Amino acid sequence: MSQTLFEKVWASHVVVPETADTPTVLYIDLHLIHEVTSPQAFTVLRERGLTVRRVDRTLATMDHSTPTTPVRKLADIDVVGPSAAAQIRQMQKNCAEFGIPLRGFDSDERGIVHIIGPELGATQPGKTIVCGDSHTSTHGAFGALAFGIGTTEVGHVLATQCLLQRRPKTMAVEVSGALPEGVTAKDLILAIIGQTGVDGGTGHVIEYRGDAVRALDMAGRMTVCNMSIEAGARAGMMAPDDTTFEYLAGRKLAPQGTEFEAAVSRWRGLVTDAGATFDKTVHIDASTLSPMVTFGTNPGMVVGIDAPLPAAPGDGSWDRALEYMQLEAGKPIAGTPVDVVFVGSCTNARLPDLEATARVLEGRRVAEGVRMLVVPGSQAVKAEAEARGLHRIFEAAGAEWRESGCSMCLGMNGDTVAAGKLAVSTSNRNFEGRQGVGARTVLASPATAAASAVAGRIADARQLAH
Amino acid sequence: MEPITVFSSRTVLLPRADIDTDQIIPARFLTTTSREGLGNALFADWRYDSDGESNAEFVLNQPESAGAEVLVAGRNFGCGSSREHAPWALADYGFRAVISTEIADIFRSNSLKNGLLPIVVSAAFHEQLLSVPCGVEVNLETRTVRVTDGPHAEASEAFEIDDFSRYCLMRGTDQLGFLLDRVPAISAFETQRSDPTPQ
C-alpha cells in the first residue's frame, strides 16, 4: 500500500498499536533534553524510584536560560539571575545523578538543542525525535518524525523511552517554482504561515515537498521545518536526499564507513510513495515571493517587505496587534525605525545564516542608536564562524558577538528587548512580550535583519548599494 | 491531580483569538524547577501593570471572576511553545476546564495530563458562551457542557475526548503507570530492531 513519509516512520516505531480505548505506544529513538522543561520530570523519576531507561538515547545540553556572555567559571552563570542559575545547576545535578552525559559549559559541543542534534549527526532520517520544546520540528528536515512534548511526557520518555500518542493527520505543503534571488528559506516559511494561518496545521504533520524545497541546503530546510509549529503543526518533514546524506557523512554520531552506506540505502526508501494521499494539501509558488516580515503579534501576520501592510479585516481583530506594534494598516513596513537587531535562535543561527549576515555587514556599520546582537547557535558554529573571520566583520560593523544560546529569542536569560523598542529578529515568535515585556518583534531573515541594522530602519537587503 | 467527573462553575471570558503560551505564562517565569505556585504568574503581563500592581481592568481581577473554574477563550487557545507551565499555571490558579473552538495540540496534550479539561465546541455555542459570563455544568461522564443560567440557560453541547484521556482524568491518575506496564513489550521491541544509538 502506498504510504507517506510520515506513515513509514510512524509505522516502524509502533510498540503497541492504538485501540479504540488506548493510544499508540510509540518508541522514541532520540530524546533531547534541556534545563527548562526537564527538572520537574526528574523530580517524578525520583519520587517513583525510576531510572532513565536509555541514557544512550538521551542528549542533554543547556541553552534556554544560559547566559551568552562568556562563562569561564561556574559563578559566571549568576549573571542570568538566581532562579535561572539555580535551574542550570539543577540540570548539572540531574544529569550527573542519572548518568546522562551533559554537553554543558565545559563542552565544545554545547549549543541550542535543535542546532547540536543535527550538527553532531544524532539527528538522522527515519528516527523519532522528541524534546520538551516545540521547535523540535526542526529535525524533520532530515526525514525524521520530530515533535515537541510537555514535561510530563519528558518524564515518560526518560522512564520508558516511549510516548502515548494518537496518530496525527497529514498535510502536504507543495512548493513549486524556484525562490527568486535574495529570497530565502526564512521568507518561504513566513509566506507559508501567512497562507495557512497560525492554526492551519493543527492536528497535522506537514510534509514540505516540491522543487523549491529540494533546492534548499540543510540549513534552509531546518529553518523551514523549525517553524512548522508556527503554522500549528507539531511536526514538519522533508524526504531525505543526497543533500541530507552529504550533510550527515562523517558527523560524529552518524553511522560511519560501510554502516553509513548501508544506512543511506535504507534512508533512500524514506519518501512518500506515488499514490499516497494526504488529509490536506496547500500549494505555494516560490517564484512569486519577496523577502517577508511579520507586522503583528503572531507569526501568521506576514507581509512582503516591498508591500504595504494589508487592510485590516473589518472585525477589529488586528486592532490590538497593530496598536501594540505601533504600525498602521495600509502603510509600508519598510522604513519603520529599528532599535534592536537580533540574529540568532534555532531558526537562523547556523553557519550559512551567519555568512548571509556577514555578506550584508561587510564594509558597513550598524546605524547609530541600533543595538545588534549576533548569537551563534552552538559553540561549534561559533568556532567555525571565527575560523572564517566572520566575528571580525560583525565586530567591525559594531555588532555584539556572543556565546551560543537561545538569547533574545525569549526573555529568560538576560538578553531582552526593552519595553516599546522595536526588534528585527531572525527568531520564530513575535508574540507580545516574547523578547521582553512590551518588546515589539518583527520576524525576518538574516539578510533582512542585517540590512535593517545598517539602515536603522526596516530595509530590503536587495536594495543595499553594492 | 483532582479527579474530574461533574462540576459546576461560573465562566471567565477571554474572547481574544490566538492566546499563546507566552501570554498564559511569560518566559521569565520558566526558570523554576518546581511545578508549584505558578498560578501567580498566570497571564502575568495582563494581570499586573509595569509596577507589579494588579490591573483592575483585566477580567481575572474583577470580583465576579473569583473562584471561577472554567475559562472560555477565543479561537486557537494555547498556541506557541510546549511549556507545560501553561496548564500548570491555569490549574494552580484554579481552572479545571478551558473552552474554545480550537485548542493547540501540545497545550491540549499537556492539559489532559494535569487535570485541566480542554473542551472544543462549535462556533455557534462558543458565541453563546462568549456573550456573557454564566454558570456552566461540565460533565465528563456524559461529555457535555450545559449552560445553567443567563440568556442561554439550558443550551448545551457534547464535546469529544478520547476514552483513555477521559479515563485518566476521571480517576485523577497519570499515564506513566500505563506505560510502565508496557515495559516487556518495549524491551521486546528494542531487541528485535538494531539501529545506531545517538551517542
Ligand code: SF4
Ligand atoms: S532558540 Fe528560541 S525557539 Fe529555539 S529552542 Fe531556544 S528559545 Fe526555543
